[in-house]
Structure formats: C-alpha cells, structure tokens
Amino acid sequence: MAAPAHRRTDTLKESHWADRRHGRITALCEEEVARTPQIRSLSHYSNGILDFTVFRVPRAPLSSLVTELGDEDESEALPGSRLLLCAQDLGTVLRPLGTGELMRTVVANTRGGLWGGRARPGEFLAAVTDLPDGVPAMDAAMNRLVTRIRTEVHSLPDELPGGDPDAKAYRRITAEPAGPHVDFGTAAEPDIAYEERLRGLWRTHVNTTDLQYAGYYRDWALVCVGDVFDAHELGPRFIDVSVRTRRTAYRDLSRSLRGHLVRLTDALALVAPPEAGRAPVDRLVLDVQEGAVYVHWTSAGAFLLGVTLDQRQVDHAERGLQQLAHAVGGIIPPQR
Template sequence: MAAPAPHGTQTLTEHHWAPERHGRITSLCDETVASTPGIRSLSHFGNGILDFVVCRTDRRPLGALIGDLGDERDEESLPGSRLLLSTQDIGVLLQPLGTGELMRTVVSNREGCLWGGRVKPGEYLAAVTDTADGADAMDTSMNALVTRIRREVHRLSDELPGGDSTAKPGLSAVDGGRMPLRVDFGTAATPEPAYEERLRALWLGHVNTTDLQYAAYYRDWTLVCAGDVFESDDLGPKFLSVSVRARRTAYRELSRSLRGHLIRLADALGLVAPAQAGRPAVERLVLDVQEGAVYLVWTSSREFLVGVTLDQTQVANADAQLQRLAGAVRGVTEPPR
C-alpha cells in the first residue's frame, strides 16, 4: 500500500503494518526523510521483517543497479536489509569487548552511504543516500530519529547514538607527556628510526584519554603500528571486566575478523553507491556500540586506520580525530626498503 505525503515522499507499507496503531513511528520517519534531502529512502524493520519504506518521489530507480525485483518496497529496502543482516554477525564479533550492543552502523564511500541502527531489540531502521555529500546529514537525522522514537514512542532513555554534540573534544597532545602513550610497530612497518618517530609523533598528537583512545594503522591487512592510552589512570574504570592486554589483543583480532564481513558490506553499499575505479569499495565504517565506537577509515585501497573510543559521549569527536590522523598519515612517506 502506498501512502503519499505532502513533502515529496511516499510511504510504502506491508500488510501487517497498521498505521492506526503505529502511526507515530510512521510519521516520525516520514518527517525525517522530508526534512533531510540527502536521504533517498528509509526502511523500518520489526523482528527481521520489513514493515514500511519511506522514499523520495523524485529518486532514480534502483532497478538499473540491482535488477527489477518486481516490488518497489523490496528494491528500496534491499541495501538496508543486507546491511542489517551483516551487522548481526559483526555485533557478535564485538561482544568480547564488553562495550555493549552494536546500535549504529555507518558504511560509506565517495558515492553514497548506508546507515543502520537499533531502536530497541527487535526494532531496526536503515537509511540510504546516493549523493556524495548526503552522508553526514543523514547520519545526524537518523541518530535524532532513533532517539525520538525511543523517547516519544517507547518511553526509553537516550542511548546517544553518534555521541553527545555538546561534549568537548580531547587535547591535540597527550597532556604534556604525563599520559602513558604506548606505540607498538608491526611487521608491515619499515624498521627505520626516522619513519617510526614520525608515526609516533602523529599518535602523540591525536590519541588522547578524552576521545580517540586507540588507533592502529594497517597496510595490506598487516599491522604497521598501533598506539593507545589504555594504561592511563583516567581510563582505569573502563578495564574492570576486560584487561588492557586483552583489549589490545581483541582490537587486533577484530581488525582481522572484519575482512570477510567487509565484502558483504561492500556488496550492500554497491547496490546504491558503486565505487569509483581505483577507489576502495568501502572508505569509512563506523561501529557505534553502547559504550563508545570502533572506526575504520581507508587512506588508499591498500591502507586503513582503526580507531576506538570507550566513551559514548565522545563518539563524534573521536570520529573527527581519527579523520585528522588519517589525513596526517597520508603525508608520511614510507622509506625505501
């Protein structure tokens, strides 16, 4: 059933979805799409089943990319559905970290972005943008939408998806050297003192106890270097159930484990935003859990960085800090072997 709306959007519902019983959720979703031009479509799922899709009426058909499925709801919801299926498995990988459930996933490249999130157990949203500059606005709007549905419909507390916009970011340096920054070099690093010192200086300038508390640099899925401030006294309460050593090991194992899942994420993103030739299929991945987030940012088709924050209020700030570190790493030339 298609229900036209007055702002250039259309709501396509499944039979089991009763607007008279669930109208507030439907109207909040429609309002979000209408007020965020970058959102191509938004899908609502309950217990793994599609409930409805809100989409823009001026969008180009997806059939040319994914093939004609015979149902507009199925075509529009397919990228988000595949994203949410992938996040179920990724959520299992994150459980040993002891930082809570995966509640928001963002996967993007220069052509578009997919957003997937948990409103509460059994209720999920997915959103799509197929414009290069639509990702940030969609992310902001979808985070706000989840919070509104939780508060206004379910009377639940705010889990701060995307972090707290009022939180102050960390210092650009590790507090005059008083915070213990540990940097380890992997087998992909060239053992040249000047090169290692340049990388160490970058980690000193970006990794801190406030927002970005861990960052690792990989080339061809092999570690170049990893640094963290996990041994700081300020972070002591974060390691009551998972030790510093275990957490360092877990993040390295997570980086390796995500390699196979990224193929599925790239396939989902490719349905709406095929990568440019010579560019990574996925250029940014955010895994936002209840206590912080894990980020992956590609600096080239061979190289990427992993970042971590353990503070939910600092999720946006840590994301921005890792982006700055990634930009700086691009300027560090590997010495000849």
C-alpha cells in the same frame, strides 16, 4: 529560522504493519524523510522482518544490481536488509568487548552511504543516501529519529548515537609521561626515522579524552598501533575486560573485518557503486553503547582503525582519527 522545506515522499507498507497500533512510528519516519532531502529511502524492521519503507519522490533509479531483481519500490529496502544482516554479525563480534550493544552502523564511500541502527532490541532502522555529500545529513537525521522513537514512543532513555552534540572537544593531558603505548607490526618499515614520525603522530592524536586507540594497517598487515589504555584515569573502564584482552580483541577485529567488508561493500554497491581505482568503502562506524569503533581508508590497501570508550566523544574521536589518517597518508614509507 525558517521551518525546513518538506519534500514529497511515499510509503510502502507490509500487510502486517497496522497504523492503528504503530502509526506514531510511521509518522516520525515519514516526517524525517520529508525534511531531509539527502535521505533517498528509510526502512523499518521488526525482528529482522521488513515493516515499511519511506522513499523520496522523485528519485534516480537504483543500481541495476537491484532493479533487475524486481519491482523498484519493493527493492528500495534491499540495501537496508543486507546492512541489517551485517550489523547483526558485527554486533556479535563486538559484544565480548564489554562496551554494550551495537546501536549504529554507518558505511560510506564518495558516492553515498548507508545508515543502520536500532531503536531498541528487535527494532532496526536503515537509511540510504545516493548523494556524494549526503552522509552527514542522513547520519544526523537518523540519529535524531532513532532517539525520538526511543524517547517519545518507547519511553526509553537517549543513548546518544553519534555522541553528545554538547560535549566539549577538549583533550585531557594524560599523566603518563611516556604518552601512548606504541607498537609496530610486520608491515612496518625497518627505518628508525619513519617509526619515530609515526610515534610522534600517535603522541599527538591518541589521548585519554576521545581517540584512545588507533591502529594503522597496510594490505591487512599491521604497521603501527598505539593506545592510552594504561592511563590511570581509564582504569574504571577495564574492570571487566583487561587492557591486554582489549588490545588483542581490536587486533582480532581488524583481521575479521576483511570478511565483513565483502558483505558491506555488496550492500553499499546497490546504491553507491565505488569509483574506479578507489577503495569500495571509505568509512565505517560501529557505534556501541559505550564509545565506537571507526575504520577509515587512506587508500585502496591501507586503513586506520580507531576506538573511543566515551560515548559523549564519539563525534570528536572520529574527527581525531580523520586527522590522524590524513597525517599518516602524508608520510611516505622508506623504500625497501
């Protein structure tokens, strides 16, 4: 296989960032931007303070929301800075769940996306893509980069951001004969056939291997939620946080997302303004040390929230949620 073509890049460093001490980190970031054309820019932060930004040359102008604020090169770090603040707040919300620290955040729509993640406590990286199909390549590149910084620079173990690429996409058949525990919320239609179709989808997609929880919301009200938290093979994951507490916490998270989404939308709009008539965000990933939380929008007013507790299965679980979201979107609710 031929070596990847390298593109021209430029780096804007803050005065406190010295290559004499930190040159290896800078070089790794420049290398990843050069080899990944989908990345528009990459910024590095220490304890919330910008250290440097690597950006693609040439590149299209940023949104006027950014360029009106000042120098375009200096403004490249603004979306990442806003994502950093959002990630700090979301990390605080997720910490009581007992699944570890938030280490990777992805927010995207049809026009581009943002990636944010920490190499270690206090060290945060953010990347931007302004290409409609650029998020997967940016995500893979940044997962690879943050792992290299951890292992090669800091001599820390790989935390598998994005999951284990070698994990098998198998689904263990749960020993629970009833299948997932399914409830319906205030937004559910009082129609037995409709509820049974949703229940059938949860039985098909929610399992003990990857996607272990999923909730469907319409206009921020719960329609359907189901999980396999009661399965005996998941028992060791609930030693510190009970099944009931975790179920309540994920419902609370869905309610709190509304406020966080406003700030995430503002950050994303700086580089990828939403299309008219579409939800401003199509996808949100909150990748913690033990699994991940995903939010996928099926329309401007409806979304699914999914969870895995297995870090190896982070990628497979999100694919499962995508399939469930597509299937749910194909069911027409009964008319009131």
